[in-house]
Amino acid sequence: MTRTAIDLTGVACPMNWVRTKLALERLAPGDELAVRLDPGEPIESVPRSARDDGHAVAVEGHVVTIIKR
Amino acid sequence: MTLSESELERYSRQLVLPEWSGEAQERLKSATAIVVGAGALGSPAATYLAAAGVGHLGIVDEDAVELSNLHRQPLHFTPDVGRQKAENAALKLGVLNPEVQVDPYPVRIAEQNAPAIVMGADVVVDCSDSFATRYVVNDACCAQRVPLVEAGVLGFDGLVLSIQPGESACYRCAFPAEPPAGSVPSCREAGVMGATAGIVGSIQALEAIKLITGVGEPLVDRILQLDARGMEQTIVSTSRREGCPACGRLTAAPQSA
Numbered sequence: 001m002t003r004t005a006i007d008l009t010g011v012a013c014p015m016n017w018v019r020t021k022l023a024l025e026r027l028a029p030g031d032e033l034a035v036r037l038d039p040g041e042p043i044e045s046v047p048r049s050a051r052d053d054g055h056a057v058a059v060e061g062h063v064v065t066i067i068k069r
Numbered sequence: 070m071t072l073s074e075s076e077l078e079r080y081s082r083q084l085v086l087p088e089w090s091g092e093a094q095e096r097l098k099s100a101t102a103i104v105v106g107a108g109a110l111g112s113p114a115a116t117y118l119a120a121a122g123v124g125h126l127g128i129v130d131e132d133a134v135e136l137s138n139l140h141r142q143p144l145h146f147t148p149d150v151g152r153q154k155a156e157n158a159a160l161k162l163g164v165l166n167p168e169v170q171v172d173p174y175p176v177r178i179a180e181q182n183a184p185a186i187v188m189g190a191d192v193v194v195d196c197s198d199s200f201a202t203r204y205v206v207n208d209a210c211c212a213q214r215v216p217l218v219e220a221g222v223l224g225f226d227g228l229v230l231s232i233q234p235g236e237s238a239c240y241r242c243a244f245p246a247e248p249p250a251g252s253v254p255s256c257r258e259a260g261v262m263g264a265t266a267g268i269v270g271s272i273q274a275l276e277a278i279k280l281i282t283g284v285g286e287p288l289v290d291r292i293l294q295l296d297a298r299g300m301e302q303t304i305v306s307t308s309r310r311e312g313c314p315a316c317g318r319l320t321a322a323p324q325s326a
Contacts, residue, residue: 018077018084022091053087 002027005034008042009062016042017049024055024068033066070095076168080122093282094122098168100191100281101125105178105206107158108132109261110196110220112144113270114277115171118194119162121278125170126162129186130154131177141263178202183209192277193217196270200247204315207232207240211315216280218273218287223259225297227269229288230307231276235319237289242310265297 006023008016020035027033037043039062047057047064056067072080072094083089102123104115107130119126132154134145142154149157155173162171178186178197187193187209195206195217203219210217210232217232219240232239272293279285294303311317 014085015078015081018081021084022072022077025091049085 106196109266110270117274231287
């Protein structure tokens with residue numbers, strides 16, 4: 001199990017989800033990805049997209065932690 | 070094969086799709102698609118394949134653009150009348166998406182050159198306008214096990230069939246014999262509603278993308294029939310025909326794709 005962090009502040013929707021999704025593709029199931037996002041639409045939207053794709057998601061402040069399914 | 074920053078942005082609205090992935094996008098990028106015909110079906114089919122990021126496109130057409138083509142062939146514009154369709158299509162597609170390589174083949178596809186044209190392709194999209202050409206393309210694709218998307222359009226009617234040679238019905242399995250001359254009006258006699266060809270050619274592009282990437286379920290062993298008058302779509306089952314001269318000798322799945 002690995003833990004990776006990416007900073008996507010300044011990256012608008014939906015490119016932030018594109019980058020999150022591609023980062024997740026490179027991980028193995030169970031790996032953790034921490035994504036720092038801008039407040040507002042990004043921090044609301046990216047966790048929702050990740051949940052919709054079946055990943056486990058936790059949000060703390062402006063960082064969403066995604067455990068790859 | 071990795072995607073550049075500009076490719077990520079260009080393809081972002083398909084990369085976000087739950088059905089889609091970076092891997093699917095990379096498969097498209099490394100794929101070769103041959104589009105036979107740069108006319109009514111070929112215009113939308115090639116446009117969407119280039120736009121979606123199919124890395125290598127071959128456009129086969131020997132004809133020149135005519136004024137009477139323009140109502141249904143939106144790759145060709147009024148100032149293009151007289152130009153080679155394959156060359157003009159390659160030029161337009163290259164402007165649409167410089168990330169993809171488009172090669173024009175300004176030739177008529179026939180029995181002799183078809184094997185060389187389809188060789189090595191990941192998919193062939195048959196946008197030709199004659200039964201004879203469809204059989205030629207089908208036979209060449211079957212012989213080399215190249216996946217194929219067949220289609221036809223006339224008036225407000227269209228049909229589409231995707232083919233995995235050796236695994237699903239080929240065009241000859243579904244339509245064993247060419248209709249007798251005169252029983253089906255030619256395109257020129259019957260006319261084509263341009264937007265009907267737009268729908269059918271777009272479906273062909275989508276089928277080719279599905280065949281390349283494995284995303285979704287292509288129309289294999291299923292013929293989609295469209296009657297655009299009432300916008301009715303019917304799916305008719307078909308299956309491999311024993312002793313089919315094109316694909317009868319092929320055995321299913323000799324190797325993984």
